[in-house]
Amino acid sequence: MGAFDGLVAVVTGGASGIGAAVASRLHSDGARVVVLDRDLPEGAPAPVMGLPDGVLGVRADVTDSAGVSSAVEQVVATCGGIDILVNNAGIGAQGDVAGNDDAEWARVLDVNVIGIARVSRACLPHLRASEHAAIVNTSSIAATAGLPQRALYSASKGAVLALTRAMAADHVREGIRVNCVSPGTADTPWIGRLLDAADDPEAERAALRARQPHGRLVDPVEVADAVAYLANPHSHSTVGVSLAVDGGMHELRLRPQ
Template sequence: MSEFENLVALVTGGSSGIGAATARELLSRGASVAVLDRNPSSEPGVLFCEADITDVESVTAAITRVVEHFGRLDIVVNNAGIGAVGDVGANDDDEWRRVLDLNVVGTVRVTRAALPHLLRSPAAAIVNTCSIVARVGVPQRALYSASKGAIEALTLATAADFVGRVRVNAVLPGTADTPWVSRLLDGAEDAALARDQLTRRQPMGRLVTADEAAYAIAYLASPRAASTTGTLLAVDGGMGGLRVPEAAR
């Protein structure tokens, strides 16, 4: 039997980057996969549900459609999110509300709507995409870091609330080679220098790939990880824990 056979997984933000890689990984391991995103998914074999996670009615309708289509829901991957650049004074109140509404409250909306279905599953799991910047201070990421710090705390609190019924974990990627990072680099005055700086702050000397993050998400979602809950798994090339001189790399 395949690892995820007969299980249904939902991936938010699943049309690109880490979300798309996660959808592929779960499909390859036998799951039925639904993707919630504002942009269409190009991944064959998934059920695409257009949804805006800043809107509770949109989220509720999408999850209802998933359950009606597959008959169940076992796994939720809260991956949808947006970035933000700048120090604490760089973004106005509206931008803080916009990012926190999507990254934090959006995760709450999806989790809240999915819980009644997850609580009926014998293999219920939630995996949140957090970030290593929730733990490591890096320049020009105040708002984004704050949003991911909230996801870290939310993961642990939800794991405690539903222990024994729903496993709740998070993956903390380092700087990942995703479309958002590519757009960030495209907007830099010197894109090559900006990429070099992002790469050099990772002890392994390269960016994390979307597939590497997806593999970690699949591990935490797997019924084989039945005793893993309240875990914050770093997939960061050593960024969070290592201090390696450049000459040693």
């Protein structure tokens, strides 16, 4: 039997990258998984290309409250409830503090921070009815380490870290555990697009690998493994934590080679 047998998991931003890895891992451990993603077609929950058979998808934009509520109700109507929520949907941003205008600041915060609030708010009544309720948010090493040219992105992920702890305090006595995972630079489609746009993609990839003490990019499967631990019903006493999956970037201080 899998650790998640009989449980229903919702993964936002689950059609690609880290979200797809999380959806696949939870499914392999026995969960009924529904991904919410703005890049899916309209309609009833349906299989998602590139994900394992049995994983369903519903189109939802986390910046649209009505759309989120409708998608959550579709999940409940199809699966009977919600036990696990993985708030993974997010977008990136580059530049120093003057590098983005007000509209871009509002757009990124709307997706990365308020999006978590919207989806969590819609799922809370169903999570309260579960005996194994867990929420896992996706933060980042950018929440705790000062990275160059990531002012807006870092601000959004720092807010996710603070929001995670506040949510954990609010809901732990309701039986809902809230934690977050904080990846380092992961080998995702977004990073791939950044590298493709660089003047020297190979040099930029080498620099990103070297920045992490273990010398490589983080594999999305490794992040999925951490999410599975945080969401696991047996992790009763893991509440309000940020679990780093960053090759040691947060804690280690190695001498230059």
